[in-house]
Amino acid sequence: MSAHQSLFEPCVLNASLTLANRIVMAPLTRCMAGPGLVPTQAMADYYGRRADAGLIISEATIIRPDGQGYPDTPGIYTQAQIEGWKRVTDAVHAEGGKIFLQLWHVGRLAHSHFSGEQPVAPSAIAFEGTVPRMRDLSYETPRALAQEDIARLVEDYAQAAENAITAGFDGVEIHGANGYLIDQFLHFDTNHRDDDYGRTPENMSRFALQVVDAVVTRVGAERTGLRLTPGAYTHMAADARDREVFDYLLARLNERELAYLHLGIFDDSLTFDFLGGRASEYLRRHYSGTLIGVGGLTPESASEGLAQGKFDLAAIGRPFIANPDYVRRVQQAEPLVDYHQDMLAELV
Ligand SMILES: Cc1cc2nc3c(=O)[nH]c(=O)nc-3n(C[C@H](O)[C@H](O)[C@H](O)COP(=O)(O)O)c2cc1C
Structure with a gap:
């Protein structure tokens, strides 16, 4: 019997989804899509090798061309991309696994280098810095979205979710974390709007809830998860007023019976004064549904949590990048290989 028994208990997410264990492979961008941002056979093999996780969440996947902020990140808006993903979902399902697709638009962290279009965001405020892996490109000042652009985006999220189901995914995770488009609406640092999408917690939550509701209408609440970063630890500055936005948003999410809520953070030992402690503790207090913890978890801290x-x-x-057989190693109490960022160069 494993030393970390709580990791290996099945989890009934809802009437249509039961996970074989409680280990989730976190979404991990690898920048390895082929021409046309189409998932490759190597990606199918990579995910297939990790199918013994209770749930895999795919690397973030762009819903439309102007959502791209890194080279060779896969998309889910063309027929070829849907077919490429079908190879991935087939590989995971052949091994008895389950996989959700993470729906992504990077907002102001996009670059016209990729799509030929000026990035869009809630407000025309540039992020200072350069595009990772393309250090000669500085971030551009985005165009503030008009209300009709927002309606289009909501529809594009819903269409991408439908495309994911067509590609064989068991569900989708809306990427509302880590300073990308949806998160940019949720924080005062990046949202300076004075219309129905800015100024107040209700308005600042509106875009996130519209995307959630459109995706739920299209693919079902039981197949919809959401990732959130209340702590604003990356790509933006925290503001104590953000807390009220998340208090409001989480109360509304409690009414929606999503498959789960997933914390977005690299290190969950960080504490935030304005959240009253760790981001996971804050979410646990305010959200009543299934919560996915993350951020520097070891087998010990995960099973204890x-x-x-x-x-x-x-x-x-990161441990899943270093150990394709993470689940087996933990179950059999075998040592884990340490992660190193050089491992990002290859899909093993
Ligand atoms: C190389 C790399 C790529 C990542 N890509 C994504 C991503 O596509 N979407 C996302 O929500 N988080 C992404 N993350 C964050 C992870 O999902 C996770 O939250 C973070 O690595 C902390 O977990 P860990 O300590 O177990 O690695 C990425 C992290 C790394 C290291």
């Missing part, structure tokens, strides 16, 4: 009810599922990121 589950046993103590801090979260219901444990997402593992």
Whole structure:
């Protein structure tokens, strides 16, 4: 029997989805899509090797061309991309696994280098810095979205979710975390709007909730997850007023019976004064549904967190890059290979 038994208990997410264990492979961008941002056979093999996770969440996948902020990130808006993803979902399902697609638009972290279009965002405020992996490109000042652009975006998220289901995914995770488009609406640092999408917690939550509701209408709440970063730890500055936005948003999410809510953070030992502690503790207090914890979890801290009810599922990121057989190693109490960023050069 494994030393970390709580990781290996099945999890009934809802009437249509039961996970074989509580280990989630966190979404991990690898920048390895082929021409046309189409997933490759190597990506299918990579995900297939990790299919013994209770749930895999795919690397973030762009919903339309102007959502791209890194080279060779896959898309889910062309027929060829849908067919490429079908190879991935087939590989995971052949091994008995489950996989959600993470729906992504980077907002102001996009670059016209990729799509030929000026980036869009809630407000015309540039992020200072250069595009990762393309250090000669500085971020551009985005165009503030008009209300009709927002309606189009909501529809594009819903269409991308439908495309994911067509490609065989078990569900979708809306990427509302890590300073990308949806998160840019949720924080005062990046949202300076004075219309129905800015100024107040209700208005600043509006875009996130419209995307959630459109995706739920298209593919079902039981197949929709959401990732959120209340702590604003990356790509933006935290503001104590953000807390009220998340209090409001989480209360509304409690009414929606999503498959799960997933924390977005690299290190969950960080504490935030304005959240009253760790981001996972804040979400646990305010969200009543299934919560995925993440951020520097080891087999020990993950199983303890589950046993103590801090979260219901444990997402593992970097260790899954270093250990395709992470689940087996933990179950058999074998040592894990340490992650190193040089491992990003190859899909193993
Ligand atoms: C190389 C790399 C790529 C990542 N890509 C994504 C991504 O596409 N979407 C996302 O929500 N988070 C992404 N993350 C964050 C991870 O999902 C996870 O939250 C983070 O790595 C902390 O978990 P860990 O300590 O187990 O690695 C990425 C992290 C790394 C290291």
